[in-house]
Amino acid sequence: MKRYEHYAQDIARLIKAQTLRPGDRLPSVRQASTSRQISPATVFAAYYLLEAQGLIEARARSGYYVKTQAQPLQAEPSTAPPGTDATPVNISDLVFEVLESTRQPDVVPLGSAFPSPALFPLDKLARCLTPAMRRLEPERMVEDLTQGNERLRRLICLRYASHGTTLAMDEVVITNGAMEALNLCLQAVTQPGDVVAVESPTFYSALQALERLKLRAVEVATHPRDGIDLASLEAVLQAHPVKACWFMPNFQNPLGSLMPEPRKQALVQLLAEHQVPLIEDDVYGELYFGLNRPPPAKAYDHHGLVLHCSSFSKCLxxxxxxGWVAAGRFARQVQRLKLMTTLSSAIPSQLAITDYLQGGQFERHLRQLRLSLAQQQEVALKVIAAHFPPGTRVTRPQGGYFLWLELPPQVDALVLQRRALAEHISIAPGHLFSADRRFCHCLRLNYGQLADARFEDALKRVGELACELLSG
Amino acid sequence: MKRYEHYAQDIARLIKAQTLRPGDRLPSVRQASTSRQISPATVFAAYYLLEAQGLIEARARSGYYVKTQAQPLQAEPSTAPPGTDATPVNISDLVFEVLESTRQPDVVPLGSAFPSPALFPLDKLARCLTPAMRRLEPERMVEDLTQGNERLRRLICLRYASHGTTLAMDEVVITNGAMEALNLCLQAVTQPGDVVAVESPTFYSALQALERLKLRAVEVATHPRDGIDLASLEAVLQAHPVKACWFMPNFQNPLGSLMPEPRKQALVQLLAEHQVPLIEDDVYGELYFGLNRPPPAKAYDHHGLVLHCSSFSKCLxxxxxxGWVAAGRFARQVQRLKLMTTLSSAIPSQLAITDYLQGGQFERHLRQLRLSLAQQQEVALKVIAAHFPPGTRVTRPQGGYFLWLELPPQVDALVLQRRALAEHISIAPGHLFSADRRFCHCLRLNYGQLADARFEDALKRVGELACELLSG
Incomplete structure (x- = not known):
């Protein structure tokens, strides 16, 4: 395939996935040429091809735009407004029950929180391990403790800088995955009994962390496409003594919502006005299907109030x-908490990843991973349209690997989860994603799987089971 | 050197280090032959040699005994009885200040908590990493999460079984070092405000963990050679609503004390009567200089009340x-806490250690490590006898790599610490090891260093500085 065909294909994919929507303006020739590192002629050739395919149209003196298509699509879910009370959390037992039941190797893991490990360059990483550790001088073994390997922290900061986000080297602490980072941040900014604002629906690990630390959750209305509703957040900030927010502005789990940039910026500003720290979970930020990495909220932080957490677990x-955390003004506290709780992250893992990143193949792997995920999303949406009950609503996220389904209200997702598991298919019922169990007819489905019949058949079967539940 | 000479040398070393003391009975010929896997004739040859050297004597129908030597030795420190109140803990700032100052590479780390990394088979371990990870099937990556690699857990259980301690496979959880294990255990058995009994002096990480979790510490009198004083513990249990104990029965940090087996057994029984869980920190258990591994308290636990924690960090x-924890009746809670806080331990580290253990070289490495540590202890004791102020008392631990020094009461260890640091030598002042700062004239010294002039010179210099403080 020629270079311009490649680019045209990428754009076509974005249109098909509704990442680019009818009326959206395509990047200018100059922008596209710079960001893709291809010649302007190649960009033109791609746009001519797309025009010929009827996907885009040129408008005089203005550029290229996505044409309006006449394709039927399933409805997206709407925002489900949460109650207004701050509630103690008690969902761990259910989460453990569901998670433990879905970890068996013969189960198709549609309920899993992890993409298929087969999508990652595990062999290349493994090859980095021994040479990286053999080069380490023994005395360095102790020096790298707690804050993490300096070379790795530098590479992480450079990566953020390349997409316009400034992190200071000395605010970054390497952690045991993002999970530890998030937990340390929560401990750094709260005391037992405090109120923490979370999205609605929320990632169950956030709810578990609140439960463990005896914090109270207040849920903020969250739009399935555009994320946190700022008016709702403002109301929550006025009604409750909120000590911190735990949000995922990029590809929220489970919704897949992506906050538009102006909204992210307004979020950071609103929280700065209230002097409320934002714990930002950005583990899916690299898994975008669009043309550019969506900036994290941290990019707009001028007050050191954003504690930005991410990891290599979902992208490499x-x-x-x-994982890592850039904790702004809370960096020292987070570092001390890390020292006190797990001392340090494993050095072989840190060094192997450092070497891999320096080897320069990370970008290529990410492009391939994003393409695989975007393609699997298309497959999943087709199967859902064909086999799930009429009235099913489904998200169309622009990144990540989760779909959020709203089934007809008569379907109890926990019953569906149990029936599916009996047929060796796991799903994540909506019950897991809220302290007040408002999402009992919803599901999170993981499409971060290999493209094979096993995945499609399992998904189809879940749809059939949902139809059976409705008719039975 | 012949086999009997080897064995004789080992015994001579134990006598010199006062691990075997005048009047102690040597193992019977049958015992020694079994435990060392040498013939009875070899044992006899060794004992004849030691008799000829004047180190041991035969007693009719009774066996061989260590002879009384006429060698002058410095006094050991005595038990320093703690106050009786449960106190909130606030030592973190001081600990961080001291630790951070001692991490520079040009500092001789006598204050470090870690032995020199040069004492470990880092190259052999590094060589295990890549092959171990390349053999892993991608799907197994997710299966091993949380509880830890099954093969590794099995090897750990087999190792305990070989010295008579029974752990159940499914009570074992792999952790990010013992530090995480201990913290998880503390969270599993306490609530903020609870009282936890600790040794006196105590490892500062225990105090930090209590501080972080808002627990109160009550200190129990601890003998520098024999560990926890059971009468004091009983008094504490009667006076306070103790929710847990955090003890190190084997080679306590900082004292190096080793609880005799009957005392350990009585400890477990006493706590069982009071239904108080024991969090056992056994990270130094493998670093014994005697003939056999001292059993952990866990060996005597019939009620699932001992939460036994250890790791490979100090021995391999x-x-x-x-690290790992065998948490008895609290195993499920610990596993859930692990899942919620750091999800899992790094898989490359787990697999490389598993392969190393299966390679069968662990025992040889441990023998060499124990020998190095025992030899360095002798060196350190000699330097201390020659260069520290008269009246200095010092422990003679039978394992581990810490000495605990009690200087004349006029010496402020924090002043000494600062003067030594100005000369690029770190020490751990006694201030770090108690919530009520009773050990201000004490020091912990790390002799787990390479045998070189740098170590001896630094230790000598600390002694000289202490003498200067006394005279000035």
């Missing part, structure tokens, strides 16, 4: 347990 | 961050 190295 | 693989 599952099982290596290397 | 620093920086790999692989």
């Amino acid at each position: 190295a599952p099982g290596y347990r290397v | 693989a620093p920086g790999y961050r692989v």
Whole structure:
């Protein structure tokens, strides 16, 4: 395939996935040429091809725009407004029950929180391990403790700088995955009994962390496409003594919502006005299907109030347990908490990833990973349209690997989860994603799987089971 | 050197180090032959040699005994009885200040908590990393999460079984070093405000963990050679609503004390009567200089009340961050806390250690490590006898790599610490090891260093500085 065809294909994919929507303006020739590092002629050739395919149209003196298509699509879910009370959390037992039941190897893991490890360059990473550790002088073994390997922290900061986000080297602490980072941040900014604002629906690990630390959750209305509703957040900030927010502005789990940039900026500003720290979970930020990496909220932080957490677990190295936190004005507290709780992250993992990043193949792997995920999303949406009950609503996220389904209200997702598991298919019922169990007819489905019949058949079967539940 | 000479040398070393003391009975010929896997004739030859050297004597129909020597030795410190109140803990700032100042590479780390990484088979471990990870099937990456690699857990259980301690496979959870294990245990058995009994002096990380979790410490009198004083513990249990104990029965940090087996057994029984869980920190258990591994308290636990924690960090693989906990009746809670806080330990570290253990070289490495540590202890004791102020008392631990010094009461260890640091030598002042700062004239010194002039010179210099403080 020629270079311009490649680019045209990428754009076509974005249109098909509704990442680019009818009326959206395509990047200018100059922008596209710069960001893709291709010649302007190649960009033109791609746009001519797309025009010929009827996907885009030129408008005089203005550029290229996505044409309006006449394709039927399933409805997206709407915002489900949460109650207004701050509630103690008690969902751990259910989460453990569901998670433990879905970890068996013969189960198709549609309910899993992890993409298939087969999507990652595990062999290349493994090859980095021994040479990286053999080069380490023994005395350095102790020096790298707690804050993490300096070379790795530098590479992480450079990566953020390349997409316009400034992190200071000395605010970054390497952690045992993002999970530890998030937990340390929560401990750094709260005391037992405090109120923490979370999205609605929320990632169950956030709820578990609140439960463990005896914090109270207040849920903020969250739009399935555009994320946190700022008016709702403002109301929550006025009604409750909120000590921190735990949000995922990029590809929220489970919704997949992506906050538009102006909204992210307004979020950071609103929280700065209230002097409320934002714990930002950005583990899916690299898994975008669009043309550019969506900036994290941290990019707009001028007050050191954003505690930005991420990891390599979802984009490069599952099982290596290397995450990080850039905790702004809370950096020292987070570092001390890390020292007191787990001392340090594993050095072999840190060094292997450092070497891999310096080897220069990370970008290529990410492009391939994003393409695989985007393609699997298309497959999943087709199967859902064909086999799930009429009235099913489904998200169309622009990144990540989760779909959020709203089934007809008569379907109890926990019953569906149990029936599916009996047929060796796991799903994540909506019950897991809220302290007040408002999402009992919703599901999170993981499409971060290999493209094979096993995945499609399992998904189809879940749809059939949902139809059976409705008719039975 | 012949086999009997080897064995004789080992015994001579134990006598010199006062691990075997005048009047102690040597193992019977049958015992020694079994435990060392040498013939009875070899044992006899060794004992004849030691008799000829004047180190042991035969007693009719009774066996061989260590002879009384006429060698002058410095006094050991005595038990320093703690106050009786439960106190909130606030030592973190001081600990961080001291630790951070001692991490520079040009500092001789006598104040470090870690032995020199040069004492470990880092190259052999590094060589295990890549092959171990390349053999892993991608799907297994997710399966091993949380509880830890099954093969590794099995090897750990087999190792305990070989010295008579029974752990159940499913009570074992792999952690990010013992530090995480201990913290998880503390969270599993306490609530903020609870009282926890600790040794006196105590490892500062225990005090930090209590501080972080808002627990109150009550200190129990601890003998520098024999560990926890059971009468004091009983008094504490009667006076306070103790929710847990955090003890190190084997080679306590900082004292190096080793609880005799009957005392350990009585400890477990006493706590069982009061239904108080024991969090056992056994990270130094493998670093014994005697003939057999001292059993952990866990060996005597019939009620699932001992939460036994250890790691490979001090005996094999620093920086790999692989520890474990066998949490008895609290195993499920600990596993859930692990899942919620750091999800899992790094898989490359776990697999490399698993392969190393299966390679069968662990025992040889441990023998060499124990010998190095025992030899360095002798060196350190000699330097201390020659260069520290008259009246200095010092422990003679039978394992581990710490000495605990009690200087004349006029010496402020924090002043000494600052003067030494100005000369690029770190020490750990007694201030770090108690919530009520009763050990201001004490020091912990780390002799787990390479045998070189740098170590001896630094230790000598600390002694000289202490003398200067006394005279000035």
